[in-house]
Amino acid sequence: xxxxxxxxxxxxxxxxxxxKLNVLKVKVFxxxxxxxxxxxxxxxxxxxxxxxxxxxxxxxxxxxxxxYNLHFHLGMTGKFLITTxxxxxxxxxxxxIRFDENLVLIYNDxxxxxxxxxxxxxxDIVSFRGIGIEPFLCKSFEKELFLKICKKERSIKxxxxxxxxxxxxxxxxxxxxxxxxxISPFKLGKNLCENDFNNLLNSVEYILNKAIKKGGSSxxxxxxxxxxxxxxxxxxxxxxxxxxxCHQCDNLIAKKKQSGRSTFFCKxxxxxx
DNA sequence: CCATTGACCTGAGCGC
DNA sequence: TGCGCTCAGGTCAATG
Numbered sequence: 001x002x003x004x005x006x007x008x009x010x011x012x013x014x015x016x017x018x019x020k021l022n023v024l025k026v027k028v029f030x031x032x033x034x035x036x037x038x039x040x041x042x043x044x045x046x047x048x049x050x051x052x053x054x055x056x057x058x059x060x061x062x063x064x065x066x067x068y069n070l071h072f073h074l075g076m077t078g079k080f081l082i083t084t085x086x087x088x089x090x091x092x093x094x095x096x097i098r099f100d101e102n103l104v105l106i107y108n109d110x111x112x113x114x115x116x117x118x119x120x121x122x123x124d125i126v127s128f129r130g131i132g133i134e135p136f137l138c139k140s141f142e143k144e145l146f147l148k149i150c151k152k153e154r155s156i157k158x159x160x161x162x163x164x165x166x167x168x169x170x171x172x173x174x175x176x177x178x179x180x181x182x183i184s185p186f187k188l189g190k191n192l193c194e195n196d197f198n199n200l201l202n203s204v205e206y207i208l209n210k211a212i213k214k215g216g217s218s219x220x221x222x223x224x225x226x227x228x229x230x231x232x233x234x235x236x237x238x239x240x241x242x243x244x245x246c247h248q249c250d251n252l253i254a255k256k257k258q259s260g261r262s263t264f265f266c267k268x269x270x271x272x273x
Numbered sequence: 274c275c276a277t278t279g280a281c282c283t284g285a286g287c288g289c
Numbered sequence: 290t291g292c293g294c295t296c297a298g299g300t301c302a303a304t305g
Contacts, residue, residue, distance in 0.1 A: 002298060034281080034300080058299080076299055077283080092283085111282045113299060154276065163300085170298055220285085220297070260278075262296085 002074045004058055004135065004168030005211035006230065010080060011055045013225040014062070014105075017082050018050050021099040023064075030094045034075060034115040037095060044068045044118050045097070054123075057131050057167030061123060068118045075113025080225045081106040131167045135204050138166050146197050152189030156200070158259050159189050166204060172217060172239045175264045177203045179238045184272040185263045191273075210235065238264040 002010070026042035038044070048064040055061075062070040072078070083104050089096075095107040095116060107116060133141045145166070149159055159165055160174040169177065178185050180203040183196050192200070211217060216230030219240070224230070237247055242255035246266040256263050 006298075073299085075282095076297070109282095110284070111297090111299095113281070152275090158276090161299090172298060217298080259276095261299095 002058065002078070002216070003170035003173050004208055005232065006216035007058050007060055007074065008055050008212050009216045009224050009230060011053045011060050014080060015053045017103065017225070018099065018105065020049055021101055021103060022049050023047060023097060024100060025098040027096040028094070029089065029096070033094060033109060033112050035117060037116050038118050041118060045070065056134070057163055058170070063123065067121055069121060069123055071117050071119045073114050075109060075111060077110040078114030079108045081108060081227070082225045132164045133166050135166050135168050135208050138201050138204060142201060149189040150192060154189055155186050155258065156183060156189055156192060157185035157263055168208065169204065171261050173207055173211065175239045176237060177207050178270060179265060180207060182269055184270045185258060185265050187272050238266065240264065
């Protein structure tokens with residue numbers, strides 16, 4: 001579910017409430033997520049303080065005072081909730097961490113595509129899991145990215161979704177970014193001209209920034225840690241807008257399956273040539 | 274090495 | 290009311 005703007009919003013929310021707090025208890029309700037939650041999680045985190053919360057692409061890292069950090073990925077339906085010790089466990093709650101100051105952190109994930117893993121320090125946030133360039137740094141790596149992408153026989157949308165080029169973009173923002181860039185989602189990497197590429201990197205920053213400012217997008221069930229909704233979905237120009245009028249021409253927004261996922265675009269405004 | 278497909282898992286919404 | 294089907298914000302292993 002969550003792409004970079006949603007993960008960023010979650011990280012900021014967690015920072016606001018949990019920074020400097022001390023872990024009193026860790027309880028695993030169900031360890032079977034995408035990867036199993038470590039049996040040692042309580043041992044590794046208890047009496048540690050939260051020092052920072054960092055985002056890298058769609059990943060979050062809770063930095064603790066001890067030997068381990070906690071890396072999380074929310075998959076499609078992962079959510080954190082901050083609540084109090086009298087909280088009643090709900091369906092699909094998988095982990096609970098109790099802190100001092102009477103606060104409790106819950107990880108809930110319906111589809112269990114997310115995960116929580118302990119990672120040993122020191123944290124090399126730059127080469128983290130070998131993922132690609134942070135979107136807000138991508139202009140400094142423009143040449144490098146262009147050289148990589150301009151050889152590819154893959155569609156530009158597939159490339160945007162591949163976290164090894166630019167990280168943090170998912171299915172919603174890929175469509176929105178390509179619409180603003182006036183590039184067909186089906187255009188191949190090798191066919192992008194420099195002008196396309198400039199527009200693309202521009203829109204990557206613009207769209208993601210704007211979405212962060214709105215607290216991300218809530219289309220089904222995404223919520224921030226205090227159950228607040230994001231509001232970027234009202235700004236969608238193409239995602240879920242099949243059959244609606246294009247904002248820039250008389251055409252209707254089209255929807256097509258691409259690599260097994262829905263793509264939304266305007267045929268006229270986003271030429272393939 | 275590169276590109277494509279299906280698997281992982283649960284729930285919502287739709288047509289019948 | 291219920292069944293069966295498709296779809297959903299993401300990755301990753303297996304295949305050609």
